[in-house]
Amino acid sequence: MQIVIIGSGNVAYHLAKAFVYKGIPIAQIFGRNEESLNKISEELQLSYSIKDLKDADLYIICVSDNSVEDVSKLITKKDCLVAHTSGSLPKEILKGEYRKSSLYPLQTFSKSKNLNYGKIPFFIEAENENDENILFELASKVSENVMKGSYEKRKYIHLTAVFACNFVNHLFARAKEISDSQEIPFEYFLPLIDETVQKIHEIEPKSAQTGPAVRNDVRVLQLHEQLLKDESLEIYKTMNHSIKKMYEL
Amino acid sequence: MQIVIIGSGNVAYHLAKAFVYKGIPIAQIFGRNEESLNKISEELQLSYSIKDLKDADLYIICVSDNSVEDVSKLITKKDCLVAHTSGSLPKEILKGEYRKSSLYPLQTFSKSKNLNYGKIPFFIEAENENDENILFELASKVSENVMKGSYEKRKYIHLTAVFACNFVNHLFARAKEISDSQEIPFEYFLPLIDETVQKIHEIEPKSAQTGPAVRNDVRVLQLHEQLLKDESLEIYKTMNHSIKKMYEL
Numbered sequence: 352m353q354i355v356i357i358g359s360g361n362v363a364y365h366l367a368k369a370f371v372y373k374g375i376p377i378a379q380i381f382g383r384n385e386e387s388l389n390k391i392s393e394e395l396q397l398s399y400s401i402k403d404l405k406d407a408d409l410y411i412i413c414v415s416d417n418s419v420e421d422v423s424k425l426i427t428k429k430d431c432l433v434a435h436t437s438g439s440l441p442k443e444i445l446k447g448e449y450r451k452s453s454l455y456p457l458q459t460f461s462k463s464k465n466l467n468y469g470k471i472p473f474f475i476e477a478e479n480e481n482d483e484n485i486l487f488e489l490a491s492k493v494s495e496n497v498m499k500g501s502y503e504k505r506k507y508i509h510l511t512a513v514f515a516c517n518f519v520n521h522l523f524a525r526a527k528e529i530s531d532s533q534e535i536p537f538e539y540f541l542p543l544i545d546e547t548v549q550k551i552h553e554i555e556p557k558s559a560q561t562g563p564a565v566r567n568d569v570r571v572l573q574l575h576e577q578l579l580k581d582e583s584l585e586i587y588k589t590m591n592h593s594i595k596k597m598y599e600l
Numbered sequence: 601m602q603i604v605i606i607g608s609g610n611v612a613y614h615l616a617k618a619f620v621y622k623g624i625p626i627a628q629i630f631g632r633n634e635e636s637l638n639k640i641s642e643e644l645q646l647s648y649s650i651k652d653l654k655d656a657d658l659y660i661i662c663v664s665d666n667s668v669e670d671v672s673k674l675i676t677k678k679d680c681l682v683a684h685t686s687g688s689l690p691k692e693i694l695k696g697e698y699r700k701s702s703l704y705p706l707q708t709f710s711k712s713k714n715l716n717y718g719k720i721p722f723f724i725e726a727e728n729e730n731d732e733n734i735l736f737e738l739a740s741k742v743s744e745n746v747m748k749g750s751y752e753k754r755k756y757i758h759l760t761a762v763f764a765c766n767f768v769n770h771l772f773a774r775a776k777e778i779s780d781s782q783e784i785p786f787e788y789f790l791p792l793i794d795e796t797v798q799k800i801h802e803i804e805p806k807s808a809q810t811g812p813a814v815r816n817d818v819r820v821l822q823l824h825e826q827l828l829k830d831e832s833l834e835i836y837k838t839m840n841h842s843i844k845k846m847y848e849l
Contacts, residue, residue, distance in 0.1 A: 361810070416817055439812075439820045458792055459810050464799050470791040496788075507782040510824050514775035514832075515789045516796045517811030518839045519768050524805040524846065526763035533756040539745075540764045541801060542719040543707055547765045548797045550713050552790060556773040561610075561708050562766030563688075568665055571688045575759050582842035583763075589838040590767045593831035597773065 352485075353378040355405055357422055358413035359387035361460035362436050366413055369468040369493045371395045379405040382414075407431060409485070411454060412445075420444050432482050438509025441502040442476055452477035454486050455505055456494075459516050468493050474500030474508065525583050557597070564594035601734070602627045604654050606671055607662035608636035610709035611685050615662055618717040618742045620644045628654040631663075656680060658734070660703060661694075669693050681731050687758025690751040691725055701726035703735050704754055705743075708765050717742050723749030723757065774832050806846065813843035 354375070356367050359382035370377055380399045382388050388399040404425055412435045414422050419435050423445040426433055433445050434454040442451040455474040458466065473490040475497065477483040483499065490497040500508065523544070527537045550559045563571035572591060579587050594600075603624070605616050608631035619626055629648045631637050637648040653659075653674055661684045663671050668684050672694040675682055682694050683703040691700040704723040707715065722739040724746065726732040732748065739746040749757065772793070776786045799808045812820035821840060828836050843849075 415815060416812075416820055439823055457788060459795055459799065459808075461799060461803060461808055461810070464795075464802060464808075466795065467791075472788045472791065496791075504782060504784065506823065506827065507778060508784055508788070509820075510827055511775045511779045511784065511789060512792055513811050513824065514771050514778065514835075516792050517809070517813065517843075518771050518835070519793070519796055520800070520805055520809055520811075521813075521839055521843050521846070522763050522767050522771070523800050524809065525842065526760045527805055529756060529763065530760040533753060535753065535757055535760065539706060539721045539757070540760060542716075542721065542745075543761055543765050544768070544797055544800070546708055546713075546715065547768055548793055550708070550710060551769070551772050551793070553713060554710060556769055556776055559708075559710055559713075560766070560769055560773065561710070562762050562769075563665075564766065564770075566664060571665055571758075574688055574755065575762065578755065578759055582845050585838050586763070586767070586842055589834050590770055593774065593835055594766075594770050596831050597770070 352409060352489075353405070353407040354409045354411065354489075355379045355381055355407040356411050356413060357381045357404075357425075359384045359391060360413065360415070361462055362456070363413035364391050364462050365458075365460045365466060365468070366411065366436070366456070367391060367395055367397060369466075371397070372468070373492045375489070375492055378407050381405070409434065409489075410449075411436065416440055420446055423447055432477070432485060434477075434486060438505055438512065442478075450478050450482050452482055452486060453500075453502070453505065454490060455500065455508070457508060457512060459512075459520075469495055472496040472498065474498055474505055476501055476505070522586070525586060529579075529583065560594065560598070562594075564591040565598055565600070567595070567600045601658060601738075602654070602656040603658045603660065603738075604628045604630055604656040605660050605662060606630045606653075606674075608633045608640060609662065609664070610711055611705070612662035613640050613711050614707075614709045614715060614717070615660065615685070615705070616640060616644055616646060618715075620646070621717070622741045624738070624741055627656050630654070658683065658738075659698075660685065665689055669695055672696055681726070681734060683726075683735060687754055687761065691727075699727050699731055701731055701735060702749075702751070702754065703739060704749065704757070706757060706761060708761075708769075718744055721745040721747065723747055723754055725750055725754070771835070774835060778828075778832065809843065809847070811843075813840040814847055814849070816844070816849045 392399040410433045429448045434452040445451040453476040457472040475486045641648040678697045683701040694700040702725040706721040724735045
């Protein structure tokens with residue numbers, strides 16, 4: 352099977368790397384950003400192009416949601432399977448006469464951070480069972496967690512991921528802003544952060560809640576509000592309100 | 601040195617356990633809740649009381665912030681050192697003629713969750729160098745991360761911890777609410793959550809940000825808002841607003 356990856360961002364890079372590591376041949380990596388493509392191509396020993404899309408059996412589109420539709424039109428071949436990798440787009444966003452599908456890896460990708468691909472959940476959706484099987488077999492070479500996932504489900508998976516990953520990371524960024532302002536090394540907080548996550552492997556997050564809001568410790572809540580301003584103060588109020596609501600305080 | 605721990609909650613339990621594991625004798629564990637005390641006493645083979653506070657050189661108060669002041673009045677002895685374990689109280693909250701201090705462990709404690717005490721940062725504050733040394737030596741038997749920390753600093757450490765731990769856990773709870781509503785197992789998200797935290801051991805959280813808000817992906821942001829309501833919707837809007845502000849989008 353000839354596979355082409357389209358894109359040169361974080362997802363394209365890690366998917367290509369995962370395939371190469373498992374000995375899955377990639378016919379081409381195709382995109383607009385020659386500098387990025389060149390880097391990936393050098394590291395993973397892949398041929399790339401910014402002009403001529405190679406003939407393939409499977410095209411995997413790894414570009415930002417806004418570009419998926421336009422990019423999908425570049426594929427003029429009919430007898431092939433095309434998958435996008437977005438958590439929040441239906442497979443029908445793909446515009447062409449080929450078979451349409453989705454291959455969604457539930458993970459946060461940064462080029463500079465190595466990953467264990469074997470644990471990443473992959474969600475698959477295709478037009479028919481045969482195409483599902485093609486994607487299932489491919490993803491199963493990389494990961495032990497491959498599942499079917501309709502668009503309806505995928506939307507909610509992505510939304511959950513935004514809370515559990517993107518927003519969590521933003522809380523770390525705001526926390527670091529606070530500790531930086533007092534010249535407190537952020538490293539002090541890493542054991543606490545690690546434990547916070549370790550905990551939810553064993554305890555339901557709702558049962559693991561600690562802190563002043565769930566204790567309804569009004570004195571501390573007021574003290575903290577005096578120390579904060581702008582967006583961090585907004586976050587503080589919104590989160591405490593939500594905690595109080597969840598525990599009916 | 602005779603040590604008495606006052607309290608029977610999560611902090612009292614884990615501090616007592618950490619001391620016992622390192623062979624530091626505890627003269628008594630004292631508190632109001634006999635059922636909790638009895639459990640801790642059985643597990644750790646400690647004597648306890650709900651009535652008669654033992655004579656000691658060091659009392660460590662591990663009760664909720666609201667109770668520290670009242671509890672501190674129970675100690676009528678003069679020639680002793682008393683430490684509270686709160687992140688957001690000055691040592692002057694302690695009301696007695698003894699020497700006052702603070703021993704703040706930066707960690708989230710749940711009784712049902714085992715902990716590696718060796719990495720927990722302990723912040724120490726006392727009236728004089730001698731008392732600081734007493735607490736420093738004691739805490740150093742448990743952890744390799746013992747530091748001095750004034751009340752001014754401690755307040756901000758605690759506030760940072762609320763963002764990096766308490767609010768992060770609440771995001772997990774709200775995320776699980778969303779995945780539960782669609783019968784998506786929350787376990788799917790654990791590799792993503794683990795990676796989100798692994799990342800900030802290597803990359804600044806501000807540089808590690810991914811997701812629709814930092815990409816300013818208006819279509820996805822609108823789609824997600826339609827899927828949410830109540831507190832989760834409020835969190836969604838507040839966090840996205842804060843992300844956009846941080847990256848000047």
